[in-house]
Amino acid sequence: MSTVPRCVVAIDAGTTGVRSRAIFPGGNAPVVAAYREFTQHYPDNGWVEHDADEIWQAVLATLAEVIAQVGPDAVAAIGITNQRETVLAWSRRTSTPFGTAIVWQDRRTAERCDQLFAEGQLPLVRETTGLVLDPYFSASKIEWLLTHRDIPLDDDLALGTIDSWIVWRLTGGAAHVTDPSNASRTMLLDIRSLHWSQPLCDLFGVPMSALPEVRPSSGRFGVTSAELTGVPAGIPISGIAGDQQAALFGQACFAPGMAKNTYGTGSFILLNVGDTCPPPAEGMLTTVAWTLAAESGAGGTVAYALEGAIFVTGAAVQWLRDGLGIISSAAEVGPLAASVSDSGGVYVVPAFTGLGSPWWDPYARGTIVGITRGTTTAHLARAVIEAMAYQTRDAVDAMSAAAGVQIADLRVDGGASAVDAMLQMQADQLGVTVRRPADQETTALGAAYLAGLAEGVWPSLAAIADEWSVDTVFVPEPDRTFTDLGHATWQRAVACSRDWIMH
Numbered sequence: 001m002s003t004v005p006r007c008v009v010a011i012d013a014g015t016t017g018v019r020s021r022a023i024f025p026g027g028n029a030p031v032v033a034a035y036r037e038f039t040q041h042y043p044d045n046g047w048v049e050h051d052a053d054e055i056w057q058a059v060l061a062t063l064a065e066v067i068a069q070v071g072p073d074a075v076a077a078i079g080i081t082n083q084r085e086t087v088l089a090w091s092r093r094t095s096t097p098f099g100t101a102i103v104w105q106d107r108r109t110a111e112r113c114d115q116l117f118a119e120g121q122l123p124l125v126r127e128t129t130g131l132v133l134d135p136y137f138s139a140s141k142i143e144w145l146l147t148h149r150d151i152p153l154d155d156d157l158a159l160g161t162i163d164s165w166i167v168w169r170l171t172g173g174a175a176h177v178t179d180p181s182n183a184s185r186t187m188l189l190d191i192r193s194l195h196w197s198q199p200l201c202d203l204f205g206v207p208m209s210a211l212p213e214v215r216p217s218s219g220r221f222g223v224t225s226a227e228l229t230g231v232p233a234g235i236p237i238s239g240i241a242g243d244q245q246a247a248l249f250g251q252a253c254f255a256p257g258m259a260k261n262t263y264g265t266g267s268f269i270l271l272n273v274g275d276t277c278p279p280p281a282e283g284m285l286t287t288v289a290w291t292l293a294a295e296s297g298a299g300g301t302v303a304y305a306l307e308g309a310i311f312v313t314g315a316a317v318q319w320l321r322d323g324l325g326i327i328s329s330a331a332e333v334g335p336l337a338a339s340v341s342d343s344g345g346v347y348v349v350p351a352f353t354g355l356g357s358p359w360w361d362p363y364a365r366g367t368i369v370g371i372t373r374g375t376t377t378a379h380l381a382r383a384v385i386e387a388m389a390y391q392t393r394d395a396v397d398a399m400s401a402a403a404g405v406q407i408a409d410l411r412v413d414g415g416a417s418a419v420d421a422m423l424q425m426q427a428d429q430l431g432v433t434v435r436r437p438a439d440q441e442t443t444a445l446g447a448a449y450l451a452g453l454a455e456g457v458w459p460s461l462a463a464i465a466d467e468w469s470v471d472t473v474f475v476p477e478p479d480r481t482f483t484d485l486g487h488a489t490w491q492r493a494v495a496c497s498r499d500w501i502m503h
């Protein structure tokens with residue numbers, strides 16, 4: 001019998017970098033992880049692209065590094081989580097991408113979405129996919145790829161999100177697959193049947209045969225091929241989820257009513273609404289949280305989530321660092337913001353790539369209001385972290401109104417959840433308790449749990465929930481006078497940022 005402790009290696013293929021990490025049951029093993037950043041390409045105003053080969057090289061290098069450290073015999077499975085909506089096309093024969101991947105932040109199809117709205121396509125999109133007609137989602141990006149690049153529409157064509165691309169390469173082209181959490185962000189999936197929608201494929205000119213097979217988020221997708229440098233053959237790939245759904249799973253929000261917010265590049269609030277797809281409401285995102293294969297430890301179930309998607313929160317901290325140069329590292333923003341007791345009347349609306357939930361305005365742009373002769377960099381820093389809490393409240397208020405559910409409390413994670421002042425303000429703004437867990441890398445945890453559940457590393461959801469432990473609890477201040485006054489002023493600042501670009 002083997003005495004090597006078994007772990008799952010999670011591959012977190014994010015927007016700015018790829019991190020692989022070994023996760024052991026029991027939670028207190030030392031962290032074994034590797035990280036590679038990759039290049040962001042901005043070829044035009046509002047365009048964002050990635051080189052899929054560079055992402056693949058980052059996956060392979062970080063995976064090999066982690067496996068070398070834990071030893072190949074310790075790896076029970078691989079789980080994958082990824083930036084969502086980002087899409088690419090590649091050749092099945094050569095595994096070569098047809099050009100770059102178009103990234104979720106990319107706004108190049110804003111006018112196309114306006115046109116579809118004018119044609120009256122919103123009800124079809126909303127009823128089938130649970131989404132809104134926004135360039136954020138993959139379908140209009142795929143349409144753009146297929147019409148602007150010389151891509152032959154034949155049997156050689158593969159289309160997919162980043163999870164599909166990674167599995168394709170890991171399996172040496174043996175599996176072209178995805179999971180419902182990723183597929184539900186393409187605007188091509190019928191989120192009730194969990195199958196690709198023919199009417200939507202027709203609307204966007206997408207050949208359904210080029211799309212990946214949709215399989216349960218927790219279940220075996222394939223095994224690693226023998227062709228990979230530094231990665232042994234035959235490791236099962238048994239979990240896939242988009243990064244935000246993975247974070248919901250990693251936060252152990254398994255019961256309806258449980259919610260999490262991740263403060264990363266942007267912020268994404270997901271509320272578990274159970275196994276029945278709620279009727280889509282205006283401006284709301286309804287999404288598949290995950291599906292668990294019948295043979296997994298919690299077999300044969302689907303979970304849906306309501307989502308609030310905010311495009312810029314942590315990215316505004318990077319802008320303070322790289323664009324304005326008023327801090328030299330992201331970690332300085334918390335202390336700088338905490339050096340003043342309020343923002344001195346300054347509001348920063350970081351609508352750099354338009355606004356997501358609940359406004360859905362691709363033509364909004366960043367706005368700063370309330371500057372006086374006394375405004376300092378500390379006030380700006382404070383306004384940037386306050387914007388995270390205000391934007392989250394706007395999204396949560398809209399979700400609660402649409403779904404008629406009140407969130408009981410909020411679990412938080414992501415890079416900017418390190419800022420205590422922001423989380424206290426979040427608790428105050430929402431009027432709910434905010435809980436930050438000990439292990440904040442919930443995206444990777446979620447991917448590992450999904451894969452580990454399928455391979456028996458964790459026997460049940462209850463065993464996974466037992467791994468969650470709290471670091472800090474933020475309790476809301478009962479007096480809402482200043483909280484609500486600040487929020488009302490914030491909403492006036494948002495109005496100033498709206499519809500800024502003439503179109």
Ligand SMILES: Nc1ncnc2c1ncn2[C@@H]1O[C@H](COP(=O)(O)OP(=O)(O)OP(=O)(O)O)[C@@H](O)[C@H]1O
Nearest residue numbers: 014015016017264265314315317330331414415416
């Ligand atoms: N100590 C900190 N205080 C405030 N903000 C921080 C801190 N550390 C990181 N950030 C911000 O958090 C973001 C990174 O967090 P995280 O790694 O969770 O992002 P992400 O969206 O998951 O990125 P990716 O998409 O590449 O995975 C950055 O935008 C950064 O500005």
Ligand SMILES: [Mg+2]
Nearest residue numbers: 014243264443
């Ligand atoms: Mg991430």
